[in-house]
Amino acid sequence: MVGIMKRVLITGILVAGLAATSLHAATSAGTITGNAEKGKEKASQICQACHGLDGNGVPGQPIWPKLAGQHPNYIYKQLTNFKNNERYNAQMSPMAMPLSDDEMRNLAAYYSGLPQSGGVAAADQVELGEKIYRAGNPKTGVPACSGCHGPAGMGTNLAKFPRVSGQYPEYLDQTLKLFRKMERANDPNGMMRGVAARMTDEEIAAVAQYISGLRQ
Ligand code: HEC
Ligand code: HEC
The missing domain is CATH 1.10.760.10 (Cytochrome c-like domain)
Known part of the structure; x- marks a missing residue:
């Protein structure tokens, strides 16, 4: 009886482990893809004001980060985090709140594909x-x-x-x-x-x- 219980438990753990592994693979293996054209349209309506349409920010506002050339998976993650309140900023959070999953993917595809302006260190x-x-x-x-x-x-x-x-x-x-x-x-x-x-x-x-x- 004890032997059977043990085997059942072990199998259960193995199955749970496998499920977790394949879920992880499904969510982390791929590059976020989206429609960059649609992303650009959205960016021109909302994001442009603080991040620029070219993704290099706005002159004189160095705490509004550049998004150009950033990785799509990171952009998508941050937008999701702002939307879910896992990252908070008084200016940025309300911008992410109304975005759909598709819109976040499109914006990630758009901004990640732009050339970043670079900088010069002191x-x-x-x-x-x-x-x-x-x-x-x-x-x-x-x-x-x-x-x-x-x-x-x-x-x-x-x-x-x-x-x-x-x-x-x-x-x-x-x-x-x-x-x-x-x-x-x-x-x-x-x-x-x-x-x-x-x-x-x-x-x-x-x-x-x-x-x-x-x-x-
Ligand atoms: C009113 C200004 C404003 C607007 C409009 C705005 N943002 Fe932001 N955004 C910010 C600020 C400020 C931060 C930095 C937040 C912080 O310091 O944690 C930020 C951060 C981000 C980040 C994280 C960047 C990083 O390097 O971690 C992403 C991604 C982002 N914004 C995307 C967008 C998108 C996409 C839009 C349009 C839907 C948008 N933002 C509209 C002000 C804005
Ligand atoms: C163990 C790995 C690791 C090391 C070491 C590390 N980082 Fe990071 N860093 C990360 C991860 C992961 C993130 C993204 C966090 C998230 O998902 O929001 C990050 C994010 C950042 C960000 C935020 C970027 C943005 O656009 O908002 C800055 C800035 C940064 N790291 C600077 C540094 C500096 C400077 C050092 C060295 C002193 C450093 N990191 C060392 C893993 C690391």
């Missing part, structure tokens, strides 16, 4: 910024950013590691501080909160500058 921040980006801070346990975001800051679409290169330093600085304060908490397994929690203001400022000037 020269006096490059030395410390590069050290943090490539080697972290072994004394305080900050890991190298390049381990996840890649040597050129381009991230990985399927792993949903965002592109960070060429982004506005003000947005990067503010975002790292939001992770540190745990006010942004939509990072899987607390990956970014764990990183930012160990960083000083000085390190955050330097790495934000360095990243903004990174290019492929």
Whole structure:
């Protein structure tokens, strides 16, 4: 009797494990696809005001992030997170709220396909910024950013590691501080909160500058 129970339980776990694996594969294996033309139409009606129709933001508003050249899976994830209140911003959340799943896919397809404008890092921040980006801070346990975001800051679409290169330093600085304060908490397994929690203001400022000037 005990033997039968055990086998049943084990089979049950195996089946659950397999189901979880195939579900995971179905949701994470593919690149988000959508209709970029329709995405452009929507962007011109709503998103343009803050992110630009070209996805490179609006001059003088460096806390409105660039979306151009960002990975489609990351854009789609963020829109879903804003819509579900897993990430909150007073300006952005109401924009995501009314979007349908198809509209989010279309917007991801549109913005990901545009060329990003890039940036230039403040020269006096490059030395410390590069050290943090490539080697972290072994004394305080900050890991190298390049381990996840890649040597050129381009991230990985399927792993949903965002592109960070060429982004506005003000947005990067503010975002790292939001992770540190745990006010942004939509990072899987607390990956970014764990990183930012160990960083000083000085390190955050330097790495934000360095990243903004990174290019492929
Ligand atoms: C009123 C200004 C405003 C409008 C309009 C707006 N956004 Fe945003 N968006 C923001 C701000 C501000 C942020 C940064 C939020 C934060 O700091 O957490 C943001 C962040 C984002 C992000 C996350 C970027 C990243 O790198 O994590 C995406 C994706 C995004 N917006 C897409 C859109 C789309 C698509 C539209 C149109 C449907 C849109 N936004 C309309 C202000 C706006
Ligand atoms: C263990 C992997 C990992 C490491 C190491 C890591 N990151 Fe991240 N990072 C992520 C993930 C995953 C996200 C996306 C979170 C989400 O889904 O919202 C992210 C998001 C970010 C964002 C937000 C991008 C945006 O557009 O809003 C910034 C900025 C960032 N990371 C900077 C850094 C810096 C700087 C370092 C090094 C000090 C670093 N990361 C190290 C995994 C990592």
